[in-house]
Amino acid sequence: MIKKRVLKEFRERLMERRDQLLEQLENLEEELAYLDQSRPPEFSEGAQEETAANSLLALNEQERNELADILSALEKMDQDSYGKCERCSKSIGELRLRALPMVRYCISCQKKTEKSAP
Ligand SMILES: [Zn+2]
Numbered sequence: 001m002i003k004k005r006v007l008k009e010f011r012e013r014l015m016e017r018r019d020q021l022l023e024q025l026e027n028l029e030e031e032l033a034y035l036d037q038s039r040p041p042e043f044s045e046g047a048q049e050e051t052a053a054n055s056l057l058a059l060n061e062q063e064r065n066e067l068a069d070i071l072s073a074l075e076k077m078d079q080d081s082y083g084k085c086e087r088c089s090k091s092i093g094e095l096r097l098r099a100l101p102m103v104r105y106c107i108s109c110q111k112k113t114e115k116s117a118p
Helices: 004-038 044-078 094-099 107-116
Strands: none
16 A cells, blocks of 8 residues: 555656646647648648657657556546556556556556557
């Protein structure tokens, strides 16, 4: 069981990171919208901008995934199920949570999901 005090600390870290991500995502969307507008429709010179847009999109997706993990961790805190592996429901361990407060799986399940991923 994770101590209330530690839980509170994690919650604060998660909320801080969540706010940071929301702000970054907002900026990313603006940049993407700008690239979209400024791209000349009939010239292939847009290739460089295309690359920029693609890397922005990749970053966007990465941050969205992290945000989803954070929101789910915060939700689990509210439901008192925080700190349990979503696959085997064993407790994840405070040290691992301290490094990655939004983590969903214990180390062994994490390895399994990474292996089965394409
Ligand atoms: Zn597990």
